[in-house]
Amino acid sequence: xxxxxxxxxxxxxxxxxxxxxxxxxxxxxxxxxxxxxxxxxxxxxxxxxxxxxxxxxxxxxxxxxxxxxxxxxxxxxxxxxxxxxxxxxxxxxxxxxxxxxxxxxxxxxxxxxxxxxxxxxxxxxxxxxxxxxxxxxxxxxxxxxxxxxxxxxxxxxxxxxxxxxxxxxxxxxxxxxxxxxxxxxxxxxxxxxxxxxxxxxxxxxxxxxxxxxxxxxxxxxxxxxxxxxxxxxxxxxxxxxxxxxxxxxxxxxxxxxxxxxxxxxxxxxxxxxxxxxxxxxxxxxxxxxxxxxxxxxxxxxxxxxxxxxxxxxxxxxxxxxxxxxxxxxxxxxxxxxxxxxxxxxxxxxxxxxxxxxxxxxxxxxxxxxxxxxxxxxxxxxxxxxxxxxxxxxxxxxxxxxxxxxxxxxxxxxxxxxxxxxxxxxxxxxxxxxxxxxxxxxxxxxxxxxxxxxxxxxxxxxxxxxxxxxxxxxxxxxxxxxxxxxxxxxxxxxxxxxxxxxxxxxxxxxxxxxxxxxxxxxxxxxxxxxxxxxxxxxxxxxxxxxxxxxxxxxxxxxxxxxxxxxxxxxxxxxxxxxxxxxxxxxxxxxxxxxxxxxxx
Numbered sequence: 001x002x003x004x005x006x007x008x009x010x011x012x013x014x015x016x017x018x019x020x021x022x023x024x025x026x027x028x029x030x031x032x033x034x035x036x037x038x039x040x041x042x043x044x045x046x047x048x049x050x051x052x053x054x055x056x057x058x059x060x061x062x063x064x065x066x067x068x069x070x071x072x073x074x075x076x077x078x079x080x081x082x083x084x085x086x087x088x089x090x091x092x093x094x095x096x097x098x099x100x101x102x103x104x105x106x107x108x109x110x111x112x113x114x115x116x117x118x119x120x121x122x123x124x125x126x127x128x129x130x131x132x133x134x135x136x137x138x139x140x141x142x143x144x145x146x147x148x149x150x151x152x153x154x155x156x157x158x159x160x161x162x163x164x165x166x167x168x169x170x171x172x173x174x175x176x177x178x179x180x181x182x183x184x185x186x187x188x189x190x191x192x193x194x195x196x197x198x199x200x201x202x203x204x205x206x207x208x209x210x211x212x213x214x215x216x217x218x219x220x221x222x223x224x225x226x227x228x229x230x231x232x233x234x235x236x237x238x239x240x241x242x243x244x245x246x247x248x249x250x251x252x253x254x255x256x257x258x259x260x261x262x263x264x265x266x267x268x269x270x271x272x273x274x275x276x277x278x279x280x281x282x283x284x285x286x287x288x289x290x291x292x293x294x295x296x297x298x299x300x301x302x303x304x305x306x307x308x309x310x311x312x313x314x315x316x317x318x319x320x321x322x323x324x325x326x327x328x329x330x331x332x333x334x335x336x337x338x339x340x341x342x343x344x345x346x347x348x349x350x351x352x353x354x355x356x357x358x359x360x361x362x363x364x365x366x367x368x369x370x371x372x373x374x375x376x377x378x379x380x381x382x383x384x385x386x387x388x389x390x391x392x393x394x395x396x397x398x399x400x401x402x403x404x405x406x407x408x409x410x411x412x413x414x415x416x417x418x419x420x421x422x423x424x425x426x427x428x429x430x431x432x433x434x435x436x437x438x439x440x441x442x443x444x445x446x447x448x449x450x451x452x453x454x455x456x457x458x459x460x461x462x463x464x465x466x467x468x469x470x471x472x473x474x475x476x477x478x479x480x481x482x483x484x485x486x487x488x489x490x491x492x493x494x495x496x497x498x499x500x501x502x503x504x505x506x507x508x509x510x511x512x513x514x515x516x517x518x519x520x521x522x523x524x525x526x527x528x529x530x531x532x533x534x535x536x537x538x539x540x541x542x543x544x545x546x547x548x549x550x551x552x553x554x555x556x557x558x559x560x561x562x563x564x565x566x567x568x569x570x571x572x573x574x575x576x577x578x579x580x581x582x583x584x585x586x587x588x589x590x591x592x593x594x595x596x597x598x599x
Contacts, residue, residue: 021054022047022119026112026129028102034136035107037143041072043098043126045119053081053092057120058541061517061574062098070110070131074101074268075572076543101268103145104133147173148239150269154221154231157277159387162294163222163325165357168196168233170269171205171212177240178213179264182548183558186566189584190229190278194220194356195559220356222325223278233271234569238264281385287394289332293384295324295357301380301397310407313368316377316400318345321360324384326351331363332382339375339404342367369404376401503540504529504596511592519585520571523592527564530599544568560598563591 023046028039043062047054056079064072078097083090104110111130116123136143152168172178186193200215223229240263281294300319308314320329331345345363352358369375376399383394504526511522528547531539535550542550544565551561567588 021049022124024124024126026126028129028131031130032132032134034134034140034143035105036145038101038103039131041100041102041112041129045096046093048091048093050091054094056094056096059098059119062117063115065113065115069104069106069108070102071104071273072100072102073270079541102131107133107135144267147176147241148267148269150233150235150271152233152271152274154274154276157279158223159279159281159294160223160226161292161325161328162387163220163357165218165220168217168219170215170235171207174211174213175242179238179240182236183562186233188231190223190225191231192222192224218356226278226280228275229278231274231276235269236266237269238266240264285392287383287392289381289394290383290392291330293324293329294387295322295384296386297322297324297384299382299395299397303377303400303402307403308369309405310369310372313366314402316365316367318363318380319360320382323358326359326361329361332380334365335378337376337378339371340367340369372404372406374401375404501533504533514585516574516585519588520574523567523588524571526592527595530596534599557598560595564595567591567595
């Protein structure tokens with residue numbers, strides 16, 4: 001009994017000591033903000049050890065309970081280590097902070113309650129944290145969200161496949177100096193979004209009595225999934241705010257030099273949370289000729305000639321003009337018609353530069369007549385869905401009549417006639433007995449087989465060249481192996497890249513998991529490792545801001561950086577939202593493969 005009690009006491013003491021080595025705290029900074037201002041929700045893990053520097057384990061997800069009044073976004077991590085020596089005794093500590101922006105559009109007190117999360121095989125508890133959001137005072141200094149904000153004019157409802165133009169606008173207060181602007185980030189899993197134009201149009205607008213410079217970009221969006229779909233955009237920019245002017249005296253005076261020496265800060269600007277109701281196309285009244293066109297269209301059908309000859313082609317052209325999703329329109333399937341054979345059409349599109357959804361798409365079909373006479377080309381039908389009337393419209397063109405004359409090509413001799421002619425002229429040899437060698441030599445149809453040629457010069461022998469080539473390959477391979485081993489011992493950059501390549505293979509293999517959390521963790525690891533291999537700098541634990549800076553210095557394509565940012569944000573969304581998100585892992589894997597190939 002005493003032995004059992006002693007064991008229990010020892011276990012409790014040991015467990016308490018282990019738990020005391022890791023401290024978890026949660027807080028909002030600042031804990032009190034005005035409506036529209038951003039606070040940071042911070043979960044901090046501090047790990048201490050007297051014998052060695054503790055290694056922080058990267059957190060892949062936080063099951064944060066949902067608070068309906070708070071919007072959490074832009075999750076990121078921060079790590080630091082420290083050493084304290086007291087009376088000759090060292091104490092090592094490692095601090096990891098998980099930082100998430102929190103904002104509320106309504107006043108009140110918002111509490112994220114206590115929750116449990118896993119860390120190094122154990123379970124840790126994050127304490128509750130409360131954020132107080134108050135009404136803004138009438139004379140309060142404008143917030144960042146009031147000085148710089150992003151808006152997109154999106155419709156409330158669309159149909160699956162309906163391409164729609166929108167305008168993305170960045171509003172910058174006239175007393176804010178914009179220093180830099182990074183490419184667009186999209187959070188739109190249910191949409192395809194066109195690429196952001198390189199140039200923007202600029203204008204001036206008055207909003208709530210304040211003057212703003214407005215930068216506008218035209219975009220098109222196309223829903224690909226039905227149901228409520230989120231559509232959000234983000235810019236990362238650097239700007240000098242009006243209260244950041246350099247107030248130190250300058251012998252050169254104020255104004256221009258104050259602005260020049262002012263301090264800039266980096267901001268993430270978001271569009272307000274937007275959700276579009278995406279409807280499925282109705283099945284009632286759908287024509288058989290419908291193939292996915294949505295908009296308003298006109299059709300014109302013509303042939304390049306009203307007469308031809310057998311086996312001479314004629315072209316049937318179909319022109320569709322109007323407004324809609326031209327990129328999703330395919331040429332109508334032509335029915336099989338007696339007397340004709342036809343081929344798949346070639347298509348061309350002529351857009352209207354001033355209105356991206358308007359233009360003309362042409363399909364050219366080649367028809368070849370197989371017999372003479374007055375032949376009819378097939379009737380052409382094309383249908384589309386009009387979202388304004390919410391009905392299908394079918395257009396049709398009557399069959400065109402073409403006069404086909406007999407072919408004027410000379411008739412070729414048939415194989416039967418040739419065989420008969422050969423039988424009449426060629427002598428018949430009746431071999432009723434085996435011929436002697438002398439008789440075979442005298443037979444005209446006999447041809448002796450070519451014997452093996454003997455090489456007179458050894459240097460021109462294929463065997464000689466084959467052996468020398470094999471020896472050269474062996475020596476070259478040995479030299480490469482020796483050189484790589486030497487680099488592994490002498491070149492630190494090469495060792496770093498070599499180790500990163502090995503880890504990258506393992507991360508890519510592990511990313512095939514169907515678990516979204518595992519996939520996104522491995523995807524982030526794979527991008528960091530690929531960046532380490534390319535740049536030859538240890539980026540295994542870098543955040544995306546560091547990766548983005550390195551990518552730009554290495555001249556990585558903007559599109560690749562966009563895709564990497566989208567994947568990192570989706571990974572943070574999976575980790576920090578506290579809710580289970582449906583994820584298209586197949587699409588995400590394709591996106592990851594594109595990024596890794598580019599790196």
